[in-house]
Amino acid sequence: MEPKTHQLTSSGVSLVSINIPSEVQSHDPEAELIERAKAEPDAFGTLYRMHYQAITAYLYRRVGDQSLAEDLAADTFIAAFRSIRKYQCRGVPFRSWLYRIAWNKASRWHTKHKRRIPAPISQGVTQDKCQQQRNELVRAAIESLCERDKSIVTLVYFTPLNTEQVAEALGVPSGTVKSRLSRARKALATQIERLGGVS
């Protein structure tokens, strides 16, 4: 393969040609690890250890149950392992790609196991219990949103991704993320009221 030629210019004084072999152009350790992981399971193991906690935390926020979140995280990483050869380092960051897989796993789980509508928040319970009931209700309201609204709300609030990264993960401009988020929050507020509201 022909090495790419980069020309450096310094205030129009001279042009210098430097040949940089394509294989050493990227010094992003994660990108190199991803390339290795396409053929070496132990390199994938390193990626899994780097991202497992964040992905499982996201799933925990989606489903509200630790062991279920761990199960879905396992499904996520096994699916990622099986399709990592198709992953291209340019474009969507690896972490956003993992969140997309996790998002799909959680959505499918919710579709398959339709949740009971949570009981209304009762008076006189402890603050912890009250918060738990409220979260359960908000989670049920999120899951009742359309896929587009649900993806925006959960990726923006339940992951550490910023707006730009969410936009990359969804393949839309960041302005679209903001407008969709605003619309999704209104829909979510309506759903919460419909399910009994929160105090």
Add this chain to the structure above:
Amino acid sequence: MKEQQLIEILEQMGSQEFNGSGTNKRVERFIRERELSMSKKQRITIVSIVLGSSLVCAGLAAAVTNQIVSQRFQFVTDSGEVFEGEIITPMGPGATSGTFVTSDGSVYEFDMDTDETESETKSSESVTGD
């Protein structure tokens, strides 16, 4: 419900820490099994490869290997077995051996039987019978 109240609730839910162990036995077992499978790669001899709708002899396929890496193909072995998989090792034009992986993650090292390279046109035949 006020929008600000909803934002606060979502931010609070989003900041909930996950207190798990940080490792997952099922994922680790899966990775170990794949490592084991890689270390015990089976070596097979390929006599032909299905390229599009054509069954092409391995010799001809070897001549175009730079075009077939990272694509899914069916591989026919000398014992008549058919595998479907993707070549994962970089192969230059004319290379006659490499590694492919099937969709279930099994990895095979292969050698192409290039004996029929000379009669490449004759040995190419249509899988669909066209």
